Amino acid sequence: MYKYILRRLIQMVPVLLGATFIIFAMVFALPGDPTAGMCGDRPCSPAFVAQFRTEHNLNDPLPTRYAKYMVNLSHGDLGTNFRGVKVAEDLKQRYPTTAKLAAMAIVFETVIGLIAGVLAGIRKGKFIDNLVLVSTLLVIAIPVFVIGATMQYYLGVKWKLFPVTVSSGATFYELLMPAFVLGSASIAYAARLTRTNLVENLRADYLRTAVAKGLTRRRAIGVHALRNSLIPVVTYVGADFGGLLGGAIVTERIFNIQGVGGYTFTSLHNRDGVAVVGTVTILVLVFLLANLLVDLLYGVLDPRISHD
Amino acid sequence: MRGTTRTVAMVAGVSAVTLLAAACGGGDKGSSGSSSSAAGKTGGAVTVRGCNPQNPLIPGNTNETCGGNVLDAITAKLIHYNPTNAAPENDIADKIESSDNQNFTVTLQKGYKFHDGTEVKAKNFVDAWNWVANGKNAQLNSYFFEPIEGFSDVQCGDADCKVKPKADKMTGLAVKDDYTFTIKTTEKVSNLPVRLGYTAFAPLPDSFFSDPKAFGEHPVGAGPFKFDSWTKNTEIKLSKFADYKGKFPAKLDNLTFKIYQDDDAAYNDVIANQLDVIDTIPSSALIDDKYKTDLPDRNLSKPVGVFQDINFPPSKVDPAYADPKVRQAISMAIDRQTIVKQIFNNTRQPATGWVAPVVDGYKANACGEYCTFDAAKAKAKLDEAGGFKGGKMTIAYNADASHKAWVEAACNSIKTALGVDCVATPVVDFATFRSKITERKMKGMFRSGWQMDYPSIEDFLAPIYKTKASSNDNDYSNPAFDKLLDEAAAQTDAAQANAKYQQAEALLANDMPVAPLWYGTAQFGWSDKVTNVKVTPFGTVDLTSLQLK
Numbered sequence: 118m119y120k121y122i123l124r125r126l127i128q129m130v131p132v133l134l135g136a137t138f139i140i141f142a143m144v145f146a147l148p149g150d151p152t153a154g155m156c157g158d159r160p161c162s163p164a165f166v167a168q169f170r171t172e173h174n175l176n177d178p179l180p181t182r183y184a185k186y187m188v189n190l191s192h193g194d195l196g197t198n199f200r201g202v203k204v205a206e207d208l209k210q211r212y213p214t215t216a217k218l219a220a221m222a223i224v225f226e227t228v229i230g231l232i233a234g235v236l237a238g239i240r241k242g243k244f245i246d247n248l249v250l251v252s253t254l255l256v257i258a259i260p261v262f263v264i265g266a267t268m269q270y271y272l273g274v275k276w277k278l279f280p281v282t283v284s285s286g287a288t289f290y291e292l293l294m295p296a297f298v299l300g301s302a303s304i305a306y307a308a309r310l311t312r313t314n315l316v317e318n319l320r321a322d323y324l325r326t327a328v329a330k331g332l333t334r335r336r337a338i339g340v341h342a343l344r345n346s347l348i349p350v351v352t353y354v355g356a357d358f359g360g361l362l363g364g365a366i367v368t369e370r371i372f373n374i375q376g377v378g379g380y381t382f383t384s385l386h387n388r389d390g391v392a393v394v395g396t397v398t399i400l401v402l403v404f405l406l407a408n409l410l411v412d413l414l415y416g417v418l419d420p421r422i423s424h425d
Numbered sequence: 426m427r428g429t430t431r432t433v434a435m436v437a438g439v440s441a442v443t444l445l446a447a448a449c450g451g452g453d454k455g456s457s458g459s460s461s462s463a464a465g466k467t468g469g470a471v472t473v474r475g476c477n478p479q480n481p482l483i484p485g486n487t488n489e490t491c492g493g494n495v496l497d498a499i500t501a502k503l504i505h506y507n508p509t510n511a512a513p514e515n516d517i518a519d520k521i522e523s524s525d526n527q528n529f530t531v532t533l534q535k536g537y538k539f540h541d542g543t544e545v546k547a548k549n550f551v552d553a554w555n556w557v558a559n560g561k562n563a564q565l566n567s568y569f570f571e572p573i574e575g576f577s578d579v580q581c582g583d584a585d586c587k588v589k590p591k592a593d594k595m596t597g598l599a600v601k602d603d604y605t606f607t608i609k610t611t612e613k614v615s616n617l618p619v620r621l622g623y624t625a626f627a628p629l630p631d632s633f634f635s636d637p638k639a640f641g642e643h644p645v646g647a648g649p650f651k652f653d654s655w656t657k658n659t660e661i662k663l664s665k666f667a668d669y670k671g672k673f674p675a676k677l678d679n680l681t682f683k684i685y686q687d688d689d690a691a692y693n694d695v696i697a698n699q700l701d702v703i704d705t706i707p708s709s710a711l712i713d714d715k716y717k718t719d720l721p722d723r724n725l726s727k728p729v730g731v732f733q734d735i736n737f738p739p740s741k742v743d744p745a746y747a748d749p750k751v752r753q754a755i756s757m758a759i760d761r762q763t764i765v766k767q768i769f770n771n772t773r774q775p776a777t778g779w780v781a782p783v784v785d786g787y788k789a790n791a792c793g794e795y796c797t798f799d800a801a802k803a804k805a806k807l808d809e810a811g812g813f814k815g816g817k818m819t820i821a822y823n824a825d826a827s828h829k830a831w832v833e834a835a836c837n838s839i840k841t842a843l844g845v846d847c848v849a850t851p852v853v854d855f856a857t858f859r860s861k862i863t864e865r866k867m868k869g870m871f872r873s874g875w876q877m878d879y880p881s882i883e884d885f886l887a888p889i890y891k892t893k894a895s896s897n898d899n900d901y902s903n904p905a906f907d908k909l910l911d912e913a914a915a916q917t918d919a920a921q922a923n924a925k926y927q928q929a930e931a932l933l934a935n936d937m938p939v940a941p942l943w944y945g946t947a948q949f950g951w952s953d954k955v956t957n958v959k960v961t962p963f964g965t966v967d968l969t970s971l972q973l974k
Contacts, residue, residue: 149858151856153856156565158874158896160859164584168563199479266689281699282691370690
């Protein structure tokens with residue numbers, strides 16, 4: 118088990134290195150000069166452009182730039198973005214906010230998604246099942262910015278139940294509505310996954326056996342069927358955490374949350390490679406760790422899966 | 426200004442929304458931009474919409490609105506622009522005198538203090554301007570000092586600044602005594618005093634020069650507000666400067682710029698009274714003037730110094746557009762009125778010339794029939810030129826802002842009127858778009874725009890159409906035009922100078938280097954709590970007159 122974890126952790130090193138290089142190269146390959154758009158519709162002065170390019174190593178060829186970046190990174194220095202702010206400083210401020218938002222979205226996703234999925238699964242074909250199917254279909258079909266803007270307008274602006282935007286503190290209460298919006302599509306997927314797997318397992322031989330030997334329905338479903346149905350759901354939720362971290366751009370904009378999504382977007386837009394690589398590298402790391410956690414959870418859910 | 430000055434977002438349309446949000450209503454110059462009168466109280470705290478400054482807050486290095494709005498509130502300049510009509514008024518300057526438009530003597534008022542307690546003296550101006558102009562310091566706004574004698578000597582010898590400037594100081598600036606200094610320009614400049622109100626000309630305290638970097642994090646000015654704190658990505662806090670002795674004191678005690686990434690979020694906060702002032706209305710709220718019902722009696726639309734146009738490619742890049750008659754035909758084929766109404770919800774004002782109506786020297790109808798939509802005349806003009814020889818026409822735009830709708834509409838208008846196919850061509854984003862233009866690789870027509878640096882007719886002509894001017898994207902060159910500009914700059918009488926500039930503008934109608942489209946207006950909204958919201962012709966809120974009810 119520990120050997121397995123160690124092996125996985127060591128495997129992460131080349132993945133991370135490769136990922137940073139690919140991202141670095143991709144930002145480098147984007148067309149358009151970073152200084153071209155800085156002075157509006159007019160070109161910047163040559164002196165400014167020259168200094169800017171030197172300051173941010175823009176004149177070096179790709180391998181040199183990457184090497185310089187990695188040397189700094191090995192000292193824990195993520196570099197300075199085009200606005201003259203340390204990337205580490207920006208990320209220290211932004212990642213906790215986004216992580217909080219994503220974690221709350223995951224809680225919504227698992228709690229509401231599981232409950233809805235289980236209810237639909239055990240009452241297959243009944244009213245509640247149809248209700249869950251139709252409502253999740255609706256949520257999946259509506260783009261997240263429509264859900265976000267609508268909820269913001271009615272719950273925030275009109276009925277004043279929730280704050281319209283999130284302040285610098287990003288409190289639990291302020292993040293409730295954005296987290297729900299962010300998690301909405303995932304809630305629907307989690308509910309549908311749970312339902313489908315549960316329905317399948319309810320027809321399985323081992324469950325008939327369990328009921329036949331006298332287990333209560335609650336125990337048969339809750340312990341045996343549900344546990345086996347959860348493996349795909351856990352895989353989905355685990356992978357989704359990373360997705361929610363990076364994919365919160367739309368939600369972050371609507372509710373003015375100063376998180377990593379918007380940061381990545383503006384940095385990409387400004388061709389601010391150093392900022393993009395710093396942000397995305399951490400995202401990759403989170404993805405890898407979440408995947409490891411999911412793999413370990415398989416063993417807990419299904420003892421037949423072994424990591425030795 | 427060579428750069429699009431401060432409103433990068435507006436003209437560049439990084440946010441298309443801002444672009445969409447221009448211009449409604451009457452363009453009569455001097456229309457008051459204030460909210461219904463106001464018996465507001467003094468003191469209190471107000472939060473206005475801010476955005477992320479792109480650079481450290483140094484006046485010489487800030488050319489966009491996000492940092493510019495903050496710096497404008499904390500700095501005092503020689504000149505202050507009247508918030509209603511942009512007329513220059515003396516601020517720190519007691520008087521600025523010149524008999525020949527080339528040698529200027531500036532006398533300062535006594536008693537102005539920086540926020541660190543030191544007095545504003547003549548050397549604070551001279552040192553600051555020398556520092557910003559110096560190529561070694563690579564400041565974005567250094568070109569503002571180009572007219573001053575000795576500017577070229579403080580520039581680097583090569584692009585990478587390996588060859589250091591010949592001099593540290595411009596010969597054109599000299600301190601006479603603590604409150605007097607002189608400016609000598611290389612050539613005659615009739616409107617130099619008007620330019621001196623731009624933030625780049627703000628004086629800098631002695632402490633700046635020892636540590637410019639620290640200053641950029643915590644700027645010190647001599648303005649009505651002083652800088653308190655800056656929480657990156659979140660908010661910038663200012664408070665009233667108690668020792669301010671000038672004519673434009675702040676009425677509020679505290680002012681916070683809350684940083685938003687999205688106009689819609691800020692707009693919703695204003696409706697809910699959680700934010701006090703916004704300086705852009707999102708496009709979604711412009712449709713059918715929705716913002717006027719959402720914010721009854723707390724909104725305003727005002728013309729600002731923004732001009733937008735379709736630029737023709739330099740003839741060596743794309744000869745198909747070289748004939749002025751072809752360009753005139755295209756200009757006449759664009760139905761500005763309909764596009765403004767249907768696409769911009771009347772938040773633009775159809776252009777009748779190359780100079781925005783808010784500035785001194787504006788003369789209506791400089792473009793005449795060539796900016797009036799007339800399909801038959803347009804077609805006749807094109808036939809006169811022997812038709813269009815480039816196959817199909819294209820208009821390029823940056824796709825990261827909302828230009829698509831109007832560019833397509835303009836193309837349709839051209840196609841219908843001239844019978845030549847016209848295609849709206851997106852370029853992935855603004856950085857790429859600008860690269861292609863400056864490298865002279867952009868074939869076909871492309872959109873462009875101009876946001877004024879200072880309120881003068883000259884600012885809409887010289888930097889864009891003079892031979893080899895910094896923002897002359899299509900390499901336009903007309904010796905007669907250049908000559909008129911030089912003559913205008915030599916006039917000591919403002920009215921006569923303006924007359925010369927107007928003559929120069931009239932020449933553009935014959936050559937049609939760019940086809941004028943429309944002038945901008947800006948829309949504002951505010952909460953129930955504030956009053957006396959005045960909007961300047963620059964499209965910013967006058968923060969000193971802002972008050973709580």
